[in-house]
Amino acid sequence: MKRLKYSSLFLPNQPTLKKYFKSKNFEDHLYTFIARYSDIIKPNKKYKLFNPTKFSVEEMASNPISLSFLSFICYLIKPKNILEIGSFIGLSTMELSNHLKKNGKVTAIEKYDKFYNIAKKNFKINKLEKKINIILGEALNVLSSNKLQNKFDLIFIDGNKENYKEIFQLCEKKLTKNGIIIIDNIFNQGDAMNKNPQTEKGYGVKRLLNYLKNKKMTKCILPFYDGIMLIKKN
Template sequence: MTRTTESLTPELYDYLVAQGAPVDDVLADLVEETARLFPESKGMQIGPEQGTFTTLLTRMSGARDVVEIGTFTGYSSLCLARGLPDDGTLLALDVSEEWTSVARRYWERAKVADKITLRLGPALESLRALPEEPLFDLAFVDADKEGYVDYWEELVPRLRPGGIVLADNTLSHGRVVDASDTRAHVQGIRDFNARLVADDRVTQVLLPIGDGLTLARKN
């Protein structure tokens, strides 16, 4: 039995990405424009292999109603929306008008804008304002790491049975196992990971894709 996951050199990572579906012009332009407009925000977008995984998972799970926490300039929301059926919906939550104004343009260009509702404001408030009933088939979490545990507690009751949560950055660039790193965003991820392990409402796996992508299914 294999007891480890392969470490990826930059060369192996490039090879891995090249074996997946190619990034189309819309996503490539979005990456380029985001880097040009917001160079200080390097590394915020999910990677190409995570994007394709997200589209596939959305489509394969038959998800119709999706919520995203942390939209930025729209890469992950585009990938989610592309996995939705014609009558699918995506509720996108973020605090930044500036960043999401880029997302809006790309949603239009990709012809998925009619599926997406953007709600600006702290995501925890936006979630708490929703009815506490099963509304979503899939949730994607990629905002402030200190908030992950609170997002989790608001999301699980709002997921349909069999619903899925995807959470990004759950390896915190390897810092989750460095006990000397007590910064709030790292501890937020540790707390989130531990909460899921203790939560018998779900079955979860932490996948070593990108910076760690946790996939959880509501039982």
């Protein structure tokens, strides 16, 4: 009998997982299955979403499965303060505001005024503007300024991949003792797996990964969407 390797079992779209369910649209069925049994509601049904940009929510915002994961982490740690780098139209920002402690807040940093204004509007139409504070600016500048007074129990990094390492280093200083950092797109469409990444984004993610490699922190990478990494100080 062929020996199974761990690497042939961990992704949902692998032959081993298709043993008893055959379909050309395997991913569609799996997505529907996950959504049905973890109560995932389509983002545009859960929130009123104003999105006049040329980018679709599917393309630019976090996948609903990632959102459900973020929401569950928030439920577990009940954060008082959350920081998000890169808000787009504010979908993940709103999801992060779901399980805040009393008087807790999500602070989001968004570089582009177009997205900043749209996100602000989405917070307002969903009556979440009191729980969310969005700052217009370049992440590195805001993180190095005195605009962020408090520390954060959860930091979600989803901004420009080129500066992931520098962003992470500044975020580390803003983390509470038991805080968690979650980093999105840690595979960067596979480019971070190349010894020499082909894109600046891939190179940026790889620089962060190499920096983290030597750091004594608790780490976990999950292979969903474009790879998501969780990090906690020891």
